[in-house]
Amino acid sequence: MAVNGAGLRTVSHSEQIYIDLTPPEFEYVYDGDSSDFDIQFQTSLNISMAWSVKDPESGIQECSWAIGLSPMDTSLQDYTQIAITENVASTVISSTPYDRIFSTMRCTNAAGRTASISTDGLKISLVGVDTSFSETVVGSTSDVNFASFTGLNLEDGQYKVTV
Numbered sequence: 001m002a003v004n005g006a007g008l009r010t011v012s013h014s015e016q017i018y019i020d021l022t023p024p025e026f027e028y029v030y031d032g033d034s035s036d037f038d039i040q041f042q043t044s045l046n047i048s049m050a051w052s053v054k055d056p057e058s059g060i061q062e063c064s065w066a067i068g069l070s071p072m073d074t075s076l077q078d079y080t081q082i083a084i085t086e087n088v089a090s091t092v093i094s095s096t097p098y099d100r101i102f103s104t105m106r107c108t109n110a111a112g113r114t115a116s117i118s119t120d121g122l123k124i125s126l127v128g129v130d131t132s133f134s135e136t137v138v139g140s141t142s143d144v145n146f147a148s149f150t151g152l153n154l155e156d157g158q159y160k161v162t163v
């Protein structure tokens with residue numbers, strides 16, 4: 001940049017300037033780590049999000065991932081930058097929200113245009129079932145995953161589990 005005595009400036013740009021009138025386009029966003037399907041329920045605190053995004057005009061420059069209790073909410077995790085080569089992000093949250101949790105992906109293209117999209121949500125229950133109702137499950141160990149149940153009673157070679 002050159003400044004002359006009158007304060008007039010001459011700026012010369014050698015950077016490439018992108019002309020792109022459209023924001024990035026998401027092909028899918030899913031709760032969970034699969035590129036094939038979205039999950040609605042899980043029994044662990046390991047939260048994952050899978051997505052695919054493209055921008056044919058100027059290219060994706062930056063993506064960030066947030067987690068919250070409603071679409072676009074960031075109360076459980078503020079926007080965290082993710083390498084643009086990734087299609088799955090994971091983290092472990094410290095406690096189980098009662099409500100559904102939603103992941104949001106925000107991507108910016110080389111022209112500075114941003115698109116954000118949220119998943120349709122995910123419910124977490126560490127006991128493996130919906131505990132809002134009472135249920136008795138009787139089966140062999142191969143039928144039921146007992147790891148997350150309490151109050152096991154062995155009756156006639158079968159576990160009777162009261163949740």
Ligand SMILES: [Ca+2]
Pocket residue numbers: 030031038039040119120121122
């Ligand atoms: Ca979902």
